[in-house]
Structures are given as C-alpha cells and as structure tokens.
Amino acid sequence: MKRIFSKLAATLLVASAWAGTVAFTAAQAVSDLPGGPAVRQLNLHPPVTKIAEEQVWLHWFMLILCTAIFVAVFTVMFYSIWKHRKSVGHKSANFHESVTVEIVWTIVPFVIVILMALPATKVVVAMKDTTNADLTIKVTGMQWKWGYDYLKGEGEGIGFLSALDRTQREMSNDGGPKAGEQVEDYLLKVDHPMVVPVNKKIRLITTANDVIHSFMIPSFGIKQDAIPGFVRDTWFRAEKIGDYHGQCVELCGKEH
Template sequence: MEIFGKEAMKTIKRALMGGLALSGLLFAGAALAVGDSPGGPAVNEINLQPPASAIAEELYHLHTFMLILCTVIFVGVFGVMFYSVFAHRKSKGHKASHFHESTTVEIIWTIVPFIIVVLMALPATKTVVAMKDTSNADVTIKVTGYQWKWGYDYVKGPGEGISFFSTLSTPRAETDGQAPITATYLQEVDHPLVVPVDKKIRIITTANDVVHSWYVPAFGVKQDAIPGFVRDTWFKADKVGTFRGFCTELCGKEHAFMPVVVEVLSADDYAKWVDDEKKKMAAGADDPNKTYTMAELMERGGKVYTSNCAVCHQPTGKGAGAFPALDGSKIANGPIAQHVSLVLKGKNAMPSWAPTLSDVEIASVITYERNSWGNHTGDILQPRQVADARNGKLPEGGDHTADAAGAAAASGAAAASSGGEAASSAAPAASDSMASQPQAAALPANVYFETGKSTLPDDAKAAVDAAADYAKAHPDAKFTLSGFTDATGSADVNAKLAKSRAEAVRDALKAAGIAEDHIILKKPETVTGGSDAKEARRVQISPAA
C-alpha cells in the first residue's frame, strides 16, 4: 500500500507538471499569436487603457489613488494583525488580555474610516457629476443598439443628417477558425463612428431590441442602451486616433460581434469627412420607385444578407442551432407575402427589419434569399412592393412549394391513368401548370466549371435548356451572365477566366436560339464566388428583368 501510494503521488505530480507546462505553452502561444490592438486592449494589459479624454484621465487618477489608499489600509491592518499574532504568541509566554470595552478605540475606528470614505467620495463625486453634464455639446449623435450592430445618427452639429450602421468586418473565416486571427480580431467594423478632436460629443443611447451598452475605455464612457428609453453621456477626445470599445451588456448569440470603433479626426479632416460622407449619401441614395433587374437585386441582396443575416442563418443559408435554414425552406420558397411579412415584422428570435433596412434593401435581400443556394424561384421583389407591404398590401404569388406539389400530383395522375378522358385531361393540366412558370424552378441557374477551365461542361445543358424555355415563355426577356472563380490564382487571371466562362455560356445560349442582344455579360463586384471551391467556379444565368 505504501509503494502504491508513492507511485500514485508521483503520477499525480507528473500530471500536474504536464498540465502546467501545457498551460504555459497555450498562454505563450496566445500571446505570440496576436499583438496589441491599435486603440484597444494590449497583450498582458493589467491596468486601465491609456486615457484619451479629460474624464478618462480623472478616472485613471481616481483608480490609482483608490488603489494606493486601499493598499496602505491593507498593509496597515494586516501588518498590525500579523505582528500581534507573531510577537505575542503563547510560546513566548504571553497571555491573552481580558477587557470589556474601550470607548476611545471605538471612537477612533469610527472616525478614521469616515475620514477615509470622505477622502474617497469627494474626488469621485466631482468626477461623476462632470460625467453627467451633457450640456453645451458641439456634436450630438444618437447611438442605437441592434442585434448585433450599432446605428449612428448625427442629429446636431457638424455632420447633422449623416446616418449609418456599424457592423463587424472581421472575416467569417477568422471567426470560424479557418484563418489566423489579426490584431483587430472582433474589434474592426465596416463604418466606424467619426468625431472631431477637442469637441464635446454628446451620445444619446437607445436600443431596438434588447439591452446593449456602448463602451469606449479610452474615453471613460459607458452608457446602457435600453429599448424604449433614452440615456445620454458625453466625451471629449483630446487626441487624434482610432479607439476601440465593446458592447458590455450580454445581448444574445453574437454579443461579442458588435465592437465600437471611434475615429477621432482633426477639425479639417472631420470637415472633409462630413463633406465626403454627404456626397456619398447623395450619390448612393436608393430610388424606391425604380424597377430593378434581377442581377441588381441579387448583387445588393448578397451584401445586405452578409451584413445582417449571415450571422444567424449562415453564409451557406443552412442555418445553425435555433436559427432555421433558408436553403430549401418553406419561407424562401413559399408565398412571397409570408416572406415579406416575416422580414418586416419579425418572429420569435428574429427581429423586425422594418426600422433598420430600406425598401430597396429588403427587396434585395428577399430576392437574394429566394434565388440563392438551392432556391430557384425566379421571384423578383421590387422596392415599391415593400413600400406597399409596409402599408398593409402584401405582394401576391410566389408559392413554389405548392406549384411543385401540384406538378408532381398531376404527373403522377397522368402516369397512373391507362387512358380515357381523365388521363387526357390530366396530362394537359400538368403540362399547362409547368409551362405557366417554367422559370420558377429553373432560374437563376448555374453552370459549374472545372478548375482553371472555361470549356463548357457536359452537364451545362440543363441550365441552358432552362434559359431557352424561359425565353420561349417570355420572348422579350433578357439574361445576365456573371462569371465567378475560386480563390486560387491571381486577380488578373481570375478576371479573365471568369469572363471566358461567361462568354462560353453566352455562346451556348445563342446556339439554343436566344438572341445575342438579349444576353448581357455582367461583371460581378468580386469574381471570387465563395469559400466552396466547386460552388465558386460557376456562371450564373439570371433573368435581367
């Protein structure tokens, strides 16, 4: 038993040493993997971030003062206690004293803590009062928390009228562990808040869904954003630079994915930014009355989906956990009215997108969802239909699940019948049903290519035939062809390859009887077709109107 005990202890000791060594390697690896975040937390940082405002400076000094004061108290109290225990121990012949009370001691230990509390409270109160004084602001910005992004509206001062959303821009490959992380991992956004230096910025916070909290450590500012309530705070940055913060209120699945990034500019640079931003807003203003093509809606919808929907429903449309798949779903293939209503009103964990997205954005993303992945409805939703839906008039049609079921039933009835009037009537009915909407199940269609090749593959016939059938049913229809490649190869080579593939499909469509002036080669914003290499090497055929 004694030998067994010694061996067991040795085993436990070796296991502990191995665990400690492994932990050390892991921590060392983590420290080496990522450096200091510019304007954000630093590796092994144990103190507050360097202050970039007067309030943050005061908080830093208060923190240091309190820490020193508490350390002195700790050392004094425990020093006396441990000295008394050691110096008056029983082994040296000391005996415990017995006394009942001491008024003097009681007065001392009441007055001294009171003085200490006053010394701590006076400077702290002064700072807290200053933190709450939001008067005489140079710029007022409304900050709205959403799951999971920030909305910024410049409501007063230079920049008034500017508004935008700020969304995490860290690539999904990093968050999914498929690529090494960078120094700004989960601390970078597509559109940071921009403010001028040495100007008082009033921040008004609220939220659209759940409680969030807007926090930038370098400015010493943190304010909860609560649905249905308005709170305010302020800061005055005293140096130019980029400063990073976080949502500090647990707000759901993607809580860690809504950082705060603030860019502080000089007065001249800020004025230039305001001018440029207003020009961009004017140039990029959507026309809700325009009739958009399928290609335009798909391109815009892909961006809207990536920024707003992919975090839950995934870039592949397959969903995750409590978030349902859109690929092949009843929503994306069923009545379009239900799809529009769900996006506008929300349901369960899905928020309402009516106050967040414009009519053009909603039309784009719904069109994208109904014509991406395995969904080939051919439906096009226009912004004016979304505007009507906001007023209670939902669009009609688009129930492709019912069409598919009806076509299957008619086909089965025709096959089962041995002849007669019933059979002769069922077959034309099935034929008419399929001819009435040939595009619904076929377009947009994809032609997939081999790596590095632009030769039309043998299985391209189905997509070409689908386009030809669509053209017969819609003689005035035009088609857009967009070529894509996988991520391998240089940008120039990929651009040429994508164009060659689109031209190969164009020639096939011409051979199928589609007039050349009805075929439009449209270069996508990026020719890289996605992370799935096989899916990426494609040419997409879409109705242009």
C-alpha cells in the same frame, strides 16, 4: 496511491508547460492594438480624454489607499498575535470598552471614506454633465450592430448602421483565426465606424430596439447602457486623432 499522485503531478506539469507555450506563442503572434487592448495588458487602456485620465488616477489612488489600509491592519493584527501568544507566557486580559478607541476607529474610517468620496464624486459629476455639446449622436443598440444618427452639430442628418466587418464575421463563424494567422483587430473591426472631430464635446444618446446593450469605449472612459424604451446619455471629448475600439459589454445574444 503515491504512483497515482505522481502521475497526476506529472500530467499537470506537462499541461502547464503546454499552456504556457501556447500563451507565449499567441502573445508573440500579435502586437499592441492602437486604441485597443495591448499584449499582456494589466492596466486600464491609455486614456485619450480628461475623464478617462481622471478615472485612471482614481483607480490607482483607490488601489494604493486600500492596499495601505490592508497592510497596516494585517501588520498590526499579526504582530499582536505573534508578540502576545500564549507560548511565551502572555495571558489574556479582561477589560471593558474604551471610549477613546471607539472614537478613533469611528473618526479615522470616516475621514478615509471622505477622502475617497470627494475625488470620486467629482469624476462622476463630470461624467454626467452632457450640457453644451458640440455634436449630438443617437446610438441605437441592436442584434448585432449599432445604429448612429447625427442629430445636432457637424454631420447633422447623417445616419448609418455599423456591424462587424464581413471578413471577421466569416472568420468568427469558422471558429476564429487559423493557427499562425495574425489578426490584430479580431472581433473589433467594423464596416462603418463612427467618426467624430477631436477636441469637441460629443454627446451620445443611447437606446436599443430589441434587448439591453451597453456601449463602451475604454480609451474614452465611457460606458452607458442602451435599454429598449429608455434614453440614456454620456459624453466624451477625444484629444488625440486615432482609431479607438469599443464593444458592447452587456451580453445581448449569440453574436455579442
């Protein structure tokens, strides 16, 4: 039995070392993609809109607050367990409810929830305000491409389809990039990208003509479902010139 466990441990060690080497090599083969994911990225995408900036701030605010609550609660709990353990002579006490304690543990969480809800509500309300747009674009999801129709504002009347770049489609059909081949924007590059002006409020009207899709551009802080027979909308105002990559984030079929 010991020999079996020893062999298993050795196998796992070799596999871990191999996986680490592969991951390190893959990371060295690519670099950060402007407007897209970065190598070893742990945080949200760098924001280029006010809404995205507020989402990043909200993310860290919630994370820090929840972490502080977690640490405080478990510190008190484990301290109480350790300090008043039976082995050092402590005995359990018999007592009934405490009105003061119940009031405190009702008011404190209520205040915390309000502190979390106020900034979150502000961001959500701002995300839903699609009024006074400078440019309106209809975005139609389909298998497996996006259709863009400029309905109002600059470029009015323009319409086109945007699909995955042909070379990347062929690469995907062949099983992905070959060993050692460096492709910075794999499965992100399209043949006809949507182009909008900076510092203009862009309203996107989303729908679909087959199955449910979801239009997302992380750097803009937008994500909106595109549902057949329904119309949804969202908006953004890009503040920096650049190429910003988006993807469908609703599983819509083979080439999703």
